[in-house]
Amino acid sequence: MTKLTRGAIALPGTSLANRTGSWRVMRPLHQHRAAPCHTACPAGEDAQDWIARFDVGDWQGAWQALVSANPLPAISGRVCPHPCESACNRGRYDQPIAIHSLERYLGDMALQQGWDYPVAPLDAALPAVAVVGAGPAGLSAAYHLRRQGFKVSLIEALPQAGGTLRSALPYYRLPTEVLEGEIAHLLALGLDWRPHTRLGRDVSLEELEQDFAAVFLGPGNQKGRRWDVSFAVPDTLRVGLELLHEWMRMGTVATPRSVAIVGGGNTAVDLGRILKRLGAAEVHLITHERIPGPGVADFDAMPAAEREVRQAIEEGVVVHEHRSVRRLLLKGNKVIGVEMVHAKKLVGADGRPRLTTFEGTESVLHVEEVIPAIGQQVDAEGFEPLLQGRPFIPVDAYSGAVPGSAKLFAGGDARGDHGTVSAAVGDGRRAALAIARRLRGQGELNPETRATIGFEQLNLNYYEHQPRQEAAVLPPAERVCHQEVESGLAPAQAALEARRCLSCGNCLACDNCWTLCPDSSVLKTRERASDGSHYVFDYDYCKGCGLCAQECPTGYIVMQPEY
Amino acid sequence: MSAEHTISLADLRAKQPRFQGLTAGHRACLGCGQALAARLVTEAAGPDVAVANATGCLEVFTTPYPESSWRLPWLHSVFGNAGAVAAGMEAAYKKQGKSTKVIAMAGDGGTFDIGFQALSGMLERGHNVLYVCYDNEAYMNTGVQRSGSTPHAATTTTSPAGAARMGKRHMKKDIVTIIAAHRIPYAATASVAYVSDLRRKVRHALEVDGPSFLHIHAPCPLGWGHEGAATIEVARLAVQTGLFPLIELERGELTAVMPIRQPRPVRDYLALQNRFRHLFSQDPRAQVELEHLQALADHNIEVYGLLGENADAQDSEGADTVQRGGVRWA
Numbered sequence: 001m002t003k004l005t006r007g008a009i010a011l012p013g014t015s016l017a018n019r020t021g022s023w024r025v026m027r028p029l030h031q032h033r034a035a036p037c038h039t040a041c042p043a044g045e046d047a048q049d050w051i052a053r054f055d056v057g058d059w060q061g062a063w064q065a066l067v068s069a070n071p072l073p074a075i076s077g078r079v080c081p082h083p084c085e086s087a088c089n090r091g092r093y094d095q096p097i098a099i100h101s102l103e104r105y106l107g108d109m110a111l112q113q114g115w116d117y118p119v120a121p122l123d124a125a126l127p128a129v130a131v132v133g134a135g136p137a138g139l140s141a142a143y144h145l146r147r148q149g150f151k152v153s154l155i156e157a158l159p160q161a162g163g164t165l166r167s168a169l170p171y172y173r174l175p176t177e178v179l180e181g182e183i184a185h186l187l188a189l190g191l192d193w194r195p196h197t198r199l200g201r202d203v204s205l206e207e208l209e210q211d212f213a214a215v216f217l218g219p220g221n222q223k224g225r226r227w228d229v230s231f232a233v234p235d236t237l238r239v240g241l242e243l244l245h246e247w248m249r250m251g252t253v254a255t256p257r258s259v260a261i262v263g264g265g266n267t268a269v270d271l272g273r274i275l276k277r278l279g280a281a282e283v284h285l286i287t288h289e290r291i292p293g294p295g296v297a298d299f300d301a302m303p304a305a306e307r308e309v310r311q312a313i314e315e316g317v318v319v320h321e322h323r324s325v326r327r328l329l330l331k332g333n334k335v336i337g338v339e340m341v342h343a344k345k346l347v348g349a350d351g352r353p354r355l356t357t358f359e360g361t362e363s364v365l366h367v368e369e370v371i372p373a374i375g376q377q378v379d380a381e382g383f384e385p386l387l388q389g390r391p392f393i394p395v396d397a398y399s400g401a402v403p404g405s406a407k408l409f410a411g412g413d414a415r416g417d418h419g420t421v422s423a424a425v426g427d428g429r430r431a432a433l434a435i436a437r438r439l440r441g442q443g444e445l446n447p448e449t450r451a452t453i454g455f456e457q458l459n460l461n462y463y464e465h466q467p468r469q470e471a472a473v474l475p476p477a478e479r480v481c482h483q484e485v486e487s488g489l490a491p492a493q494a495a496l497e498a499r500r501c502l503s504c505g506n507c508l509a510c511d512n513c514w515t516l517c518p519d520s521s522v523l524k525t526r527e528r529a530s531d532g533s534h535y536v537f538d539y540d541y542c543k544g545c546g547l548c549a550q551e552c553p554t555g556y557i558v559m560q561p562e563y
Numbered sequence: 564m565s566a567e568h569t570i571s572l573a574d575l576r577a578k579q580p581r582f583q584g585l586t587a588g589h590r591a592c593l594g595c596g597q598a599l600a601a602r603l604v605t606e607a608a609g610p611d612v613a614v615a616n617a618t619g620c621l622e623v624f625t626t627p628y629p630e631s632s633w634r635l636p637w638l639h640s641v642f643g644n645a646g647a648v649a650a651g652m653e654a655a656y657k658k659q660g661k662s663t664k665v666i667a668m669a670g671d672g673g674t675f676d677i678g679f680q681a682l683s684g685m686l687e688r689g690h691n692v693l694y695v696c697y698d699n700e701a702y703m704n705t706g707v708q709r710s711g712s713t714p715h716a717a718t719t720t721t722s723p724a725g726a727a728r729m730g731k732r733h734m735k736k737d738i739v740t741i742i743a744a745h746r747i748p749y750a751a752t753a754s755v756a757y758v759s760d761l762r763r764k765v766r767h768a769l770e771v772d773g774p775s776f777l778h779i780h781a782p783c784p785l786g787w788g789h790e791g792a793a794t795i796e797v798a799r800l801a802v803q804t805g806l807f808p809l810i811e812l813e814r815g816e817l818t819a820v821m822p823i824r825q826p827r828p829v830r831d832y833l834a835l836q837n838r839f840r841h842l843f844s845q846d847p848r849a850q851v852e853l854e855h856l857q858a859l860a861d862h863n864i865e866v867y868g869l870l871g872e873n874a875d876a877q878d879s880e881g882a883d884t885v886q887r888g889g890v891r892w893a
Contacts, residue, residue, distance in 0.1 A: 012626075012631040013631070014588070014630060014631065014632070014634075015589050015590075015625065015631060016587060016588045017588065018588040018630055019588070020587070052887065461883070462885040463884060464876070464880075503887070509889060510885035510886065515603075516599065516795060517599075518591060518594060518595045518598040518602065518794075520583065521587055523572065525570075527568070538576065541588055544593065545594035545784075545791035545794075546593075546594070546792030547599075547791065547792050547795060550796065551795050551796075
């Protein structure tokens with residue numbers, strides 16, 4: 001027996017010998033769920049991810065994360081209708097994060113600093129791929145293929161790259177310097193750039209299929225859709241898209257004193273704003289749909305971006321919602337007015353919305369000219385058979401693969417089911433990934449299946465209301481053709497805005513789990529842990545109470561049964 | 564991010580950037596509010612502290628022979644004399660010329676009831692001790708018997724809701740006012756749901772010269788009848804309803820309160836806990852008791868002036884706003 005002398009001490013054992021983890025029936029786990037902004041982004045950007053980098057002052061890292069999906073942030077930050085902001089969980093708390101402003105901020109910063117796109121070196125073992133059309137879809141496809149080491153030939157009919165960005169986006173929305181800057185930056189990546197090469201005239205699709213392992217088509221919608229109406233139209237009728245193209249090229253177009261533009265898309269809205277700037281006293285927009293905004297169903301909203309419609313109205317464009325054109329009032333060959341009637345898309349028995357007009361609601365608008373801007377279609381020269389008699393190219397909705405072809409992919413406006421720059425960028429990216437998989441023998445590309453985190457899964461007790469930082473907008477009276485309407489955020493504003501991000505579904509490194517665990521079973525790491533967070537669960541002691549999951553502001557911790 | 568490297572959990576635990584006076588492996592129930600509160604107090608106070616711990620859950624779950632979760636000088640007294648033992652420890656350190664800070668820790672039973680005279684004596688003699696009361700509103704360690712701290716209408720094993728009464732007949736003892744009447748330099752209430760506020764109060768209490776008292780509301784999932792995961796939510800609602808006001812008193816005078824931005828109805832707090840389940844029954848007395856508890860909350864809001872005029876960064880909704888990187892205000 002040990003004899004204790006006077007003054008001796010016995011050191012107690014530590015309770016660390018008692019592994020309370022054996023009590024556990026539920027286990028906390030980190031689960032990185034997709035933020036709604038990511039799920040909503042047609043280009044596939046993960047705004048939560050790049051805003052997190054922005055928030056810690058890693059601007060270049062943020063830009064690199066951003067361009068891992070979208071190589072044109074300075075452009076899309078200006079022209080995208082940003083569905084990410086409509087989806088943003090913060091919108092249900094106070095106001096959504098101004099994602100477009102931050103995107104633009106990073107895009108501009110990259111141009112200013114001359115940051116290089118991160119791309120893999122050209123891999124001689126990989127086959128060459130052709131991309132036809134240097135609009136947003138083609139540029140994105142070429143970039144994403146080049147990023148992975150593929151040799152890419154970028155074929156464009158016109159002397160310059162840009163597609164719709166160059167032919168239809170006015171300076172006040174997208175300054176030429178920004179467009180030129182981002183495109184030049186992209187073309188400098190070592191693409192085989194072939195301008196002045198028109199499909200069907202200078203090169204045939206068969207030749208391309210022979211020479212390249214895969215071909216991506218991003219022809220865009222270059223033709224204004226014909227106005228297919230039963231009433232008489234003057235033979236001097238000018239079509240919206242062509243008028244817009246003319247103005248983009250020439251800087252001016254013949255401007256009537258009063259005009260009615262028929263259509264609710266961006267072409268109609270831009271044309272209205274341009275004619276207003278050129279001095280038209282009255283500009284009317286006649287649309288089947290409503291002005292987009294909260295509470296307006298997608299099928300019933302004008303396809304134009306909400307912000308653009310709002311600014312057009314500020315500038316004096318009059319929007320006639322829920323109206324259809326019944327006929328034109330002609331004096332000889334000259335338009336003197338237009339007869340409108342109330343109209344609405346009603347969902348029929350088959351579940352599809354159909355336009356219905358209401359007799360007895362006719363009214364007359366006195367205008368000197370009527371311009372249809374009712375959509376656009378593919379100029380299919382050189383690939384007519386692909387359309388199979390339709391006005392667009394049918395493709396696999398996710399990968400853009402042309403059914404029945406081993407080599408052909410298509411995307412952008414020409415696929416007919418969407419019409420924004422970011423959707424085109426997304427098409428190009430997914431097609432590039434699908435092409436790369438196919439050419440590397442890795443099989444087909446599968447859609448992302450990560451669950452999206454909802455507003456209800458956040459713990460809002462840990463956030464504080466903060467007003468959204470808005471960029472300065474020119475007052476309507478000062479808006480002219482060659483000055484951008486919206487300016488960028490100041491650096492301090494951008495930092496505040498990035499801080500507002502709730503970090504939905506991803507670790508905020510806020511220390512809540514570490515601070516609140518009653519069992520000291522959440523350990524903090526200085527470096528990132530292998531799952532990307534900053535904390536590790538010590539399952540030797542974690543009893544599985546679930547406090548960390550309950551109090552995690554971002555919903556990044558879930559509880560899973562042990563057995 | 565530097566190159567990938569691995570570290571054992573034990574090493575990582577040893578390197579945690581906070582004072583770990585109370586470590587893992589203790590036998591507290593899942594989601595124990597007191598275990599959390601004791602860890603937070605120790606962290607904010609350490610490392611040069613010594614603890615006198617009255618009998619109660621904390622003592623039992625941290626020190627089953629031959630193990631201890633404490634990594635600081637710790638002394639178990641009996642149920643009723645934490646104040647007296649802490650006073651002795653403080654005097655001994657003073658005699659040795661040491662600046663080690665002494666903290667007495669006890670539950671509501673050891674403070675409101677059994678240990679009250681020793682506490683009162685310690686305060687009256689002016690010992691430089693921080694006395695922390697973890698208030699879980701009943702004798703939880705012995706099986707949920709009512710204490711002087713059990714709120715009105717709560718059911719416990721010795722104040723059961725039934726035909727005779729709707730839970731506890733009497734009111735919760737207003738301990739902090741009684742303590743403040745000793746005219747000590749600093750007395751305050753805190754909650755495990757408001758960590759930054761709690762830490763600041765611990766630091767402030769240790770800075771003052773003379774006795775200080777901290778009354779921490781710490782939910783007991785077992786005794787209150789809620790999920791362990793809900794501990795913080797329950798504690799937060801106690802504050803946001805006005806049932807547990809967060810206040811500070813210096814020399815007996817009210818000097819600060821945590822304003823409530825938007826008072827929540829007491830129902831929200833009560834409905835989460837089985838000890839108030841009878842208040843949501845069809846019994847006609849239930850409605851009366853609900854109104855009674857609401858009136859008690861309203862009374863607190865009125866007498867302490869808890870209603871904030873404007874949204875404040877340190878009110879009941881702004882106080883624990885988190886930021887990327889774990890930056891908190893205290």
